[in-house]
Amino acid sequence: MLLISNPKDSDVGVDVNSSIDDVGINEVFLAAVDNNGKSYHWDKILPLFERENALDIKPTFYPEISIKVETHFAPGICTSVNLVRELVVWLRSKGYSKDKITIFDHKRQGLVAAGFLTEDPNDHFFEGVRVFDSSTKEYFQSDWFHESPLPPTSFDRAKFVLKFPNNLFLRTQEERRSYLPAKVLGDVFWINLAVPMDDPFLGIDGASANMTLGAMSNYGRFSNKTTLSAATVTEVLAIPEIWEKKLFSILDFSTFQVANGQRYDSFYASNQNAIFIGRNPFVLDYYAWKIINKERKLKHGLQERFIADSLLFKYAKELGLGDTAKFNAKRIR
Numbered sequence: 001m002l003l004i005s006n007p008k009d010s011d012v013g014v015d016v017n018s019s020i021d022d023v024g025i026n027e028v029f030l031a032a033v034d035n036n037g038k039s040y041h042w043d044k045i046l047p048l049f050e051r052e053n054a055l056d057i058k059p060t061f062y063p064e065i066s067i068k069v070e071t072h073f074a075p076g077i078c079t080s081v082n083l084v085r086e087l088v089v090w091l092r093s094k095g096y097s098k099d100k101i102t103i104f105d106h107k108r109q110g111l112v113a114a115g116f117l118t119e120d121p122n123d124h125f126f127e128g129v130r131v132f133d134s135s136t137k138e139y140f141q142s143d144w145f146h147e148s149p150l151p152p153t154s155f156d157r158a159k160f161v162l163k164f165p166n167n168l169f170l171r172t173q174e175e176r177r178s179y180l181p182a183k184v185l186g187d188v189f190w191i192n193l194a195v196p197m198d199d200p201f202l203g204i205d206g207a208s209a210n211m212t213l214g215a216m217s218n219y220g221r222f223s224n225k226t227t228l229s230a231a232t233v234t235e236v237l238a239i240p241e242i243w244e245k246k247l248f249s250i251l252d253f254s255t256f257q258v259a260n261g262q263r264y265d266s267f268y269a270s271n272q273n274a275i276f277i278g279r280n281p282f283v284l285d286y287y288a289w290k291i292i293n294k295e296r297k298l299k300h301g302l303q304e305r306f307i308a309d310s311l312l313f314k315y316a317k318e319l320g321l322g323d324t325a326k327f328n329a330k331r332i333r
Helices: 042-052 081-093 108-114 152-165 168-174 226-237 281-300 312-317
Strands: 028-034 064-069 101-104 129-132 140-147 176-180 188-194 197-199 203-205 246-252 274-278 330-331
Touching: 028 281, 042 081, 042 274, 064 081, 081 101, 081 188, 108 203, 129 197, 152 168, 188 281, 226 312, 274 281, 281 312
Parallel strands: 028 330, 064 101, 064 188, 101 129, 188 246
Antiparallel strands: 028 274, 140 176, 197 203, 246 274
16 A cells, blocks of 8 residues: 655654555545535545545556445435536546546446436446456456355346356356455455445445445345354455555435435435545444434434444454444534
């Protein structure tokens, strides 16, 4: 990881000899947006965020940027097209050409429903920026996968049977693997644009889940298992080639869901004119969980999901990805 060394470092109390990955690792920033996500003010928010985190996001230091969006439950709840559009404009102002920026999510139908792609199967661009999904051969990388003995869902198993009808060994091997997106490996640095949702197994489907379960293949075998879903999220994010390439994550509260997760339910949808932005996805999820708990209790009379019981943060601490006792939040706009 590269650390900038210019006069701004002393302004924020950063040791220029420290690892950039340690800067801002325990902080999340709350920023206000306008008109329910109609304007995100990146020209004001992101320069402040860069300064607070000793970051200088430009091609010299981070040559290629890949943006993970969340469209699994589109159009009901998903990453805002306007958020991505404004972010691309900001990256362009920092010197990135469009061919050095990519957007990705697991399923093409979600990207279409959210408005990032049209229904034309030959359409792979959002306003000149390449969009990848798992239907393209470039999405997964054959030697990068998370392996587990947990069996796949019946739907995924049927796909493996059709793909390898005469090779039981290969079919069994593939059933144990969940391939990881190539767009967060290699020399690519990632930005994660997630939407906070209640999840009955993880506790929260937010920034950390979006970059893991929301991006990999054969993910259904983990999504409804309390222990294994949390373990998978943390283990995948702990891979150095992924963890060390993070720039920042955003949780957009212009639409979020407080109950009945793992599907869109408009009755439990809510909105606030705010975002969380930070370098550590677990910190964002921790504070988003608090907001969701408050909404569950006050607006719907539902029981809180107790953060102290969360395996997600327990495993994150064990793997050195973040300790909730050290997390803190700041307002930057």
